[in-house]
Amino acid sequence: MSPSPPPLGAETLLHGEFGAYPSKGSRYALSLTRTALHIQRLVPKPETDQRTVVPLAEVVGCHTLHNRTSADRAAYFSVYAYPLKKRKVAVGSGRGRQRAARTFQVDGADDYEKNQAVAEKWATAIKCLVLGIPISSDTDITPSLLPRPPRLLLLLNPFGGRGLALQWCQTHVLPMITEADISFNLIQTERPNHARELVKGINVAEWDGIVAISGDGLLYEVLNGLMERPDWEQAIKMPVGILPSGSGNALAGAINCNAG
Numbered sequence: 001m002s003p004s005p006p007p008l009g010a011e012t013l014l015h016g017e018f019g020a021y022p023s024k025g026s027r028y029a030l031s032l033t034r035t036a037l038h039i040q041r042l043v044p045k046p047e048t049d050q051r052t053v054v055p056l057a058e059v060v061g062c063h064t065l066h067n068r069t070s071a072d073r074a075a076y077f078s079v080y081a082y083p084l085k086k087r088k089v090a091v092g093s094g095r096g097r098q099r100a101a102r103t104f105q106v107d108g109a110d111d112y113e114k115n116q117a118v119a120e121k122w123a124t125a126i127k128c129l130v131l132g133i134p135i136s137s138d139t140d141i142t143p144s145l146l147p148r149p150p151r152l153l154l155l156l157n158p159f160g161g162r163g164l165a166l167q168w169c170q171t172h173v174l175p176m177i178t179e180a181d182i183s184f185n186l187i188q189t190e191r192p193n194h195a196r197e198l199v200k201g202i203n204v205a206e207w208d209g210i211v212a213i214s215g216d217g218l219l220y221e222v223l224n225g226l227m228e229r230p231d232w233e234q235a236i237k238m239p240v241g242i243l244p245s246g247s248g249n250a251l252a253g254a255i256n257c258n259a260g
């Protein structure tokens with residue numbers, strides 16, 4: 001069965017038919033365009049010609065997976081998306097991002113290496129598009145197209161807010177940034193002004209950004225630490241972010257509100 005083509009103007013960069021994991025027996029046709037992954041179920045045959053469209057703007061990464069424990073000749077790749085969905089408990093707009101991962105089984109070849117090469121090609125192509133690296137259907141898609149992973153310094157105040165920052169970080173933040181292939185160093189602050197001292201002493205060339213997992217207080221320490229350095233003019237250009245987990249979170253709230 002051949003799936004209907006993606007919308008006009010959306011060049012198909014990759015197309016393939018794969019199994020799904022863990023749903024045994026299901027088959028899907030996948031088409032990758034510059035803006036979306038189109039997923040059409042082939043088996044069991046759907047009653048209507050429905051396809052799932054995963055916008056790449058909602059995708060944070062894609063990994064290949066190995067099943068080393070068995071003689072499985074198939075390879076796998078997982079696509080990690082965070083679409084906006086209605087929250088169970090209404091907060092703010094009533095919508096929030098929720099993790100939606102899909103894993104596909106590449107099993108068209110008789111040996112594992114060939115299937116793994118296909119899985120790697122899909123994962124690389126999806127990562128290139130997510131990162132804005134231009135590719136076309138003629139591009140030789142190899143991991144060498146990808147830049148080195150960005151490095152983030154994460155500073156977490158374990159006592160901020162209701163003391164849940166570490167738990168929230170472990171269950172939500174670290175899995176997501178791992179899926180996005182971001183390398184990181186997580187430091188828990190041990191006392192007031194710890195973050196400020198740390199930031200004063202880091203080699204700024206080693207980091208692509210600093211993220212405070214905290215309330216407003218720790219972020220101010222980060223900014224003050226950068227401004228107190230002899231090379232402050234350069235250092236203050238460091239991208240700085242906040243993942244709100246304090247009690248008030250007024251700054252993060254104001255930024256989000258102004259950003260719409």
Ligand SMILES: Nc1ncnc2c1ncn2[C@@H]1O[C@H](COP(=O)(O)OP(=O)(O)OP(=O)(O)O)[C@@H](O)[C@H]1O
Nearest residue numbers: 160161189190191192214215216217246247248249
């Ligand atoms: N391990 C620690 N023990 C005690 N104080 C700390 C520790 N780590 C950081 N701090 C201090 O706690 C202050 C407040 O932290 P933070 O802003 O993260 O949380 P919050 O006060 O709950 O949140 P908000 O500012 O949104 O009300 C920071 O300015 C920092 O100096």
